[in-house]
Amino acid sequence: MAGLVNNLLMLCLVFQNICLGFRSPLSVFKRYKDTTRSLSTECLGSDRPVISLGLSDFALDIRMPGVTPKQSDTYLCMSVPLPVDDEAYVVDFKPHASMDTVHHMLLFGCNEPSSTESYWDCDEGTCKDKSNILYAWARNAPPTRLPKGVGFRVGGEIGGRFFVLQVHYGDISAFRDKHKDCSGVTLHLTHQKQPLIAGMYLMMSVNTVIPPGEKVVDADIACHYKRFPMHLFAYRVHTHRLGKVVSGYRVRNGQWTLIGRQSPQLPQAFYPVEHPVDVSYDDILAARCVFSGEGRTTETHIGGTANDEMCNFYIMYYMEAKHAVSYMTCTQNANPEMFRNIPQEANIPIPVKSDMLKMTHGHHEEMKDTDKSSLLQQAEKEEEEILDQDFHIEEAVEWPGLDLKLGQVSGLALDAENNLVIFHRGDHVWDENSFDSRFVYQQRGLGPIEQNTILVLNPSNAKLLHALGKSLFYLPHGLSIDKTGNYWVTDVALHQVFKLGADDKEPLLILGVALQPGSDKNHFCQPTDVAVDPTTSSIYVSDGYCNSRIIQFSPNGLYMMQWGEETSSGRARPGQFHIPHSLALIPDFSQLCVADRENGRIQCFRLETGEFIREIKHKSFGRELFAVSYVPGGLLFAVNGKPYPEQAEPVQGFVMNFSTGEIIDTFIPLRKSFEMPHDVVASEDKTVFVGDVHARAVWKFASTEKMEHRSVKKAGIEVQEIKESETIVEARLKNNPESTDPLKKQEKQHLVQQTSTGVSFVLVTTLLVIPVVVLLAILVFIRWRKTTVYGADGEHKLDSSSGRILGRLRGKGGGGLNLGNFFASHKGYSRKGFDRLSTEGSDQEKDEDDGTDSEEECSPPPPPPAPSSS
Numbered sequence: 064m065a066g067l068v069n070n071l072l073m074l075c076l077v078f079q080n081i082c083l084g085f086r087s088p089l090s091v092f093k094r095y096k097d098t099t100r101s102l103s104t105e106c107l108g109s110d111r112p113v114i115s116l117g118l119s120d121f122a123l124d125i126r127m128p129g130v131t132p133k134q135s136d137t138y139l140c141m142s143v144p145l146p147v148d149d150e151a152y153v154v155d156f157k158p159h160a161s162m163d164t165v166h167h168m169l170l171f172g173c174n175e176p177s178s179t180e181s182y183w184d185c186d187e188g189t190c191k192d193k194s195n196i197l198y199a200w201a202r203n204a205p206p207t208r209l210p211k212g213v214g215f216r217v218g219g220e221i222g223g224r225f226f227v228l229q230v231h232y233g234d235i236s237a238f239r240d241k242h243k244d245c246s247g248v249t250l251h252l253t254h255q256k257q258p259l260i261a262g263m264y265l266m267m268s269v270n271t272v273i274p275p276g277e278k279v280v281d282a283d284i285a286c287h288y289k290r291f292p293m294h295l296f297a298y299r300v301h302t303h304r305l306g307k308v309v310s311g312y313r314v315r316n317g318q319w320t321l322i323g324r325q326s327p328q329l330p331q332a333f334y335p336v337e338h339p340v341d342v343s344y345d346d347i348l349a350a351r352c353v354f355s356g357e358g359r360t361t362e363t364h365i366g367g368t369a370n371d372e373m374c375n376f377y378i379m380y381y382m383e384a385k386h387a388v389s390y391m392t393c394t395q396n397a398n399p400e401m402f403r404n405i406p407q408e409a410n411i412p413i414p415v416k417s418d419m420l421k422m423t424h425g426h427h428e429e430m431k432d433t434d435k436s437s438l439l440q441q442a443e444k445e446e447e448e449i450l451d452q453d454f455h456i457e458e459a460v461e462w463p464g465l466d467l468k469l470g471q472v473s474g475l476a477l478d479a480e481n482n483l484v485i486f487h488r489g490d491h492v493w494d495e496n497s498f499d500s501r502f503v504y505q506q507r508g509l510g511p512i513e514q515n516t517i518l519v520l521n522p523s524n525a526k527l528l529h530a531l532g533k534s535l536f537y538l539p540h541g542l543s544i545d546k547t548g549n550y551w552v553t554d555v556a557l558h559q560v561f562k563l564g565a566d567d568k569e570p571l572l573i574l575g576v577a578l579q580p581g582s583d584k585n586h587f588c589q590p591t592d593v594a595v596d597p598t599t600s601s602i603y604v605s606d607g608y609c610n611s612r613i614i615q616f617s618p619n620g621l622y623m624m625q626w627g628e629e630t631s632s633g634r635a636r637p638g639q640f641h642i643p644h645s646l647a648l649i650p651d652f653s654q655l656c657v658a659d660r661e662n663g664r665i666q667c668f669r670l671e672t673g674e675f676i677r678e679i680k681h682k683s684f685g686r687e688l689f690a691v692s693y694v695p696g697g698l699l700f701a702v703n704g705k706p707y708p709e710q711a712e713p714v715q716g717f718v719m720n721f722s723t724g725e726i727i728d729t730f731i732p733l734r735k736s737f738e739m740p741h742d743v744v745a746s747e748d749k750t751v752f753v754g755d756v757h758a759r760a761v762w763k764f765a766s767t768e769k770m771e772h773r774s775v776k777k778a779g780i781e782v783q784e785i786k787e788s789e790t791i792v793e794a795r796l797k798n799n800p801e802s803t804d805p806l807k808k809q810e811k812q813h814l815v816q817q818t819s820t821g822v823s824f825v826l827v828t829t830l831l832v833i834p835v836v837v838l839l840a841i842l843v844f845i846r847w848r849k850t851t852v853y854g855a856d857g858e859h860k861l862d863s864s865s866g867r868i869l870g871r872l873r874g875k876g877g878g879g880l881n882l883g884n885f886f887a888s889h890k891g892y893s894r895k896g897f898d899r900l901s902t903e904g905s906d907q908e909k910d911e912d913d914g915t916d917s918e919e920e921c922s923p924p925p926p927p928p929a930p931s932s933s
Contacts, residue, residue, distance in 0.1 A: 113146045119254040121146075125170070125228050126159065126247030128181045132232040136368045138185035142176035142227045145218045147254075152214025153261075155251030158200045165246045166233030166369065167201035167301070167331070172215070172223035172389075189227045191599050192623065193671035195390035196263045197226075198248060199299060199377055201331035210296055213381045214257035216389070226250070233369045260387035261379060262293070266311065266350045268374035269394050269652065270722035273305060273363040277356040279410075282374040283402045285314075285349040286393035288342050289637050289675065291386035295340045297333040297379035298323035303372050305354045305363060307412035311376045312405070313340055314347040319406050322378065326413035327352075333379055342380070348393060350376040351402065351409045392669055394652070395677040395724075454766040456718060456730040456751060462763040464525035465734055470514070472754035472761055474542030474552065474592075475744040483522045483744075483752055485761060486532075486542035486552055489514035493538050497556070502580040502588055502609045504537060504556040512536055517550060517563070522750065522763070531563065535570070541592030541645070542742070545600070553604070555589040560604055572620050574604070582610050584622040594646040594655065596670060603646060603655055603670075611640040613657065613673065626673035635662040637675040645690040645742065647699070649721065658691040658701065665691050665701065679724040685712035690742045694749075697721045702740040702753055716743060716753060716764070732762050 114122040125143045132139065145151065160168055173190035177183065197215050209215075216222045230246055238244070271282040300309035306327040313320045322340050342348065352374035356363060363372050382388065396402075464483075471493065474486035489512040499505055515530035516539050532539075537556035544550055549571065550563040558580045562572035580588040589608035595601070600618035612627035630641040641661035648655055649667070654676060656667040664680040665688065679699075687704030694700070699719040706712045714737045718728040730751070731737065738757035745751040749766035 112143065116251070121252055123226070123250045123252060124247065125226055125250065126245045127228070127230055129243035129245055130182055131238055131241055131243055132235050135233060135235050137232045137235070138229060138367070139182050139232070140177070140185040140187075140189055140227055140229050141182040142178075142225050145224050145226070147218060149254060150219030150222060150256075151217050151252045151254055152257045153197060153209075153217060153250050153252050154214045154257070155208050156198045157249040157251070159248065160200060160203075160230075160246035162201075162203045164232065164237045164244055166231040167199065168231070168246065168248065169196060169200075169229045170198040170248055171195060171227040171229065172197050172217055172225070173227060174224050176225050176227050185229050188598055189229055190225075190671075192601075194227065195223065195672070196265065196377075199301070199331075199333075200248065201301060202328075203330050209261055209379075210259075210381070212257055213259045213261050213296070214253065215261045216257070216384075216387070217252070231367075258384060259294075259381040260384050260389070261381050262387065262389045262391065264293075264348070264378040264380055264391045264393070266348065266376040266378070266393045268352065269365055271352075271354070271365050271372070271374055273354050273356040273359070273372060275356050275359045275361055275363075280354040280356060281402075281410075282352040282354065283349070283396050283399065284351075284374070284376070284393055285347055285397045285399075285401065286395060286677070287397055287637070288346045288348055289344060290388060290391075291382060292341055292343050293380040293382045295322055295336050295342065295378055295380045297335055298325075299331060299333045299375075299377040299379075300325045300327045300352075301331055301373055301375040301377070302327040302352055302354070303369065304328075305356065305359070305372055306374070307353045307355055308409070309350065309352045309374070309376055310406075310409040311348070311350040311378065312409075313342055314349050314401065315343075317404070319349075319404070321406070321408075324408060324413070326415050328415050329413075333377070347398065347401070348378075349401070349405070350374075351405060352376075353410060353412065388674075390672055391674050392676060397677070454728070454749060456716070456728055456749065456764045457767050458730075458733045459763040459765045460733055462525065464520065464761050464763055467525060467761065469518075469759050469761070470512075470516075471756045471759060473540045473741055473756055475742045475752050475754045475761065476542045476544045476550075477522075477744050477746055477752075478519070478544050479546075479548060481522055481746050481750075482528060483520045483525075483761070484542065484544065484550070485518045485520065485754065486539045487516060487518070487754075487759075488512060488536075488539050489516055491538060493555070497538065502558075504578055506556075507537075507578065509537075510534075512539075517542075517552070522752075529565070531565075531568070535561070541590070541605070543592070543594050543646070545595040546597040551593040551595060551602075553587075553590040553593055553607075555591070555608065558587045558589060560587065560590055560593050560602075574602075574616065574620055580609065582612075587614075591642070591644050592646045594648040596648060597650055601670075603648070605643040605646050605657060608642055611643065613643060613646075613655070613668070615673070624673060626668070630662060635659070635664070637666065637678060638668075640666075644688075645692075647691045647693040649693050651695060651697075652721075656691055656693065656699070658688050660687055660689055660704075663688050663703070665699075677724070679719065681717075681726060683712050683715075683717070683726065683729070685710055685714075689740060692743045692745050693721065694745050694747055696747060698727075698745070698749070700743050700745045700751060702737075702743045704739065714738075714740065716740070716751065730764055732764075734762075735760065 112124045112126075114124070116122055123143065123146065125141075127139065127141055130139055156170075158168065171189050171194040173192055173194040175191040177188035177191055217226075218224060228247055230244075232238075232244075266284045266286070268282040268284055271280070273280045295313075298311055300306075300323075302309060308324065309327055310324040311322040313322060320340055321338075322336055323334055325334060354363075354372065354374075363370070365372055365374065469485065470488040470490060472485060472487045476484045476486075478484055491506075491509065491512050497504065497506060511534045512532075513534060516532035516536050517530065518527060519529035520526065521528055531550075532552075536552070536554045538554055539552060540555045541553040542550065548565050550561075550565070552561050552563065553559070554561070557575070557577050559573055559575035559577055561570045561574075563570055575587040575590070576585060579586060582588060587604065587606045588610045590604050590606045591608065592605045594603045596603070601623070602616040602618065602620070604614045604616070606612050606614055611629040612625045614625040615623045617623055627638055627640050627643065630636075630639040635641065639662075640657070640659050642659070643657045644660035645658035646655060647658075648670075653670045654667045655670050656665050656679075659666050663684045663686045664678055666678050667676045668674060669676055684701075684703050685706050688701060689704055690702050692700045697720060699717075699721045701717045701719065703712070703714055703717070705714045713731070716730045717726055718730070719726050732753075735758060737753070738755055740753050741756040742754045743751065751764040753762045753764070755761070
């Protein structure tokens, strides 16, 4: 009987502990709140950061080392090393912070913090390597305890060896007394191996805009889940002041299952998932944040300051140890239509009592929206339009670079001065004889390319500024430039990646083994492109034609990780590649986007982890997408391949909104035609360059929104003309003289009128009147002279002479005044700067009479139809 009583008591104690761990946050909060307020400034435990809790357990105190932020919206970071070398597991988190001083805290795990200082500005980064979010806190949230047998894995061979604490100090009015803050979190760790590994899944909106005065604004997020099963046990919501309710769901076969729903104005703790929810392969995770713009006078955007907004739904989950992934993210809305069926509860705000708000907010008075300085900062921010969609991309038809004599153009880039850098193959070509069935290069006897393969050109007039890369490469492919101006290139014949200084004849760094294809950590197989993170200097290589992976290296070339696999039969899944052909690094969103060529799509991944984020795919891409390029501010550029016989999608360039993936514009050349556009690069002013490997040409495109003016001197006469846009319009009118569509004529006339409005009225009048006066004077003089000298016979000769003059002024077409042709016909007129750039023997291989394409790059034939290689 006594044993039975003891067992019952033990069960009661265990049950009580579990209930406390997952009790309603409001009930736990009332008992916990009193301690958080005093702990935030007293730095308790800072003298003993590691406290033993028994034979296998210990506590680790992670605190800010007495800091005083000097301005609002300051993000400070500090790091603490894991005090043991062996693998350990975090099983409990206890925050020490108050909303009086701290807006929110995040705890990361990684192997190398961004700084070794006692603390640093988080603008320098949190970690140099990949990092995982382990914990998040805001609004006086109570502690979080994990279920039994579940822990975040740290240390050992897999887990991170450092914890990095990030603290966001929103409003620093609480620091008027100059006190020092020691906010942080205490971790409970154990050496006991946990059978289930915890992880964090973050759902986050990145492009929501809340109009002023709008009563209801929804921010929706949804992603397909493509991993091993995970079990959800806790969730946390986070917005700023405009958030009303945040809800998260698992959607399976059209059925919505609630994960959690809470007001973000209550303590932002990790609340328990009331009913167990598991997530399996191909389920959809969906979340909605409901905002109100009432009380605001300007638009509110997603951002990191207190006046911005956020829409975050955190999910704590656990997985079996052998399949565990510690961190995943979702930042897109993969299926907007599905939100028509979202449960009605997701749209109903959760009422919050005023006394609960006071208790949650403490004595802190939040910034008023009418604060003049804040409003001014917000207005200035909104005036900087990140994405201006009111433009159209057209070829710059006067750019002489199209006439350059080049080899097969494989790569393009822009340096820090926006000079165009071209990577081409000189007199080498990639054809069916280049490789054997094992991808070994067969034309080594030709030696390396004897011409300079890297050309730096003035983007305005295509003049050669610099050249290098002679006798280094066999078959150039990808090109990029890092923040310090180094050139990074790939060679598919050598199976290597090179780092070159702008003035160095020898490579600064070489990755891969020359002429040896492979798939291990030290070998590549026809690598296609390379990108360098401007923040961490990490190197990312797309490998390639005969491997299907992305590899990350440290700045000095040490292998760090890789992801990706070959495309399986059927529809290509996330993370699968069929020739990862081009890379675009998106530092604004910490993402790497890949042109998955033969799958005709763009895949974007998280830089730190390689985690799949989203796919961009459009029918107009066709079956091949060759290259992708990103412009800071939110524009994505891409080029596709020629359509297969049964397809109608043309080969063209694309401009997309990066956040939504929506196609904003498409563009094609006016001179020549795309044959196989191989790379694309763009600048922030929407100037675009496209290199074509078959046409051996580079096109320049520009936005027709440009209305700048310039002065050009021809034969000593200064002429004012409109840049690019007017030339484009004139070219279009000349190329379509027989168009009878009145609407098109009106549009063209309207556009010509628009582009001409900037020209001075006085200048136009002068240019028109002076020639007329001169001609009249000539005619009067000649007529008087002829009449005087030749009599009546002179009249016929006068008409002939004046006709020749007017004809020359009109040009051959006789359609209008063309001063350029008139001056060009006279001696002394110079086209200096518009002559072709010569590279030796670069286009001798193509047989114009041969129906086959000798320049086509080849790779082993994949499942039909076989893709062309380049």
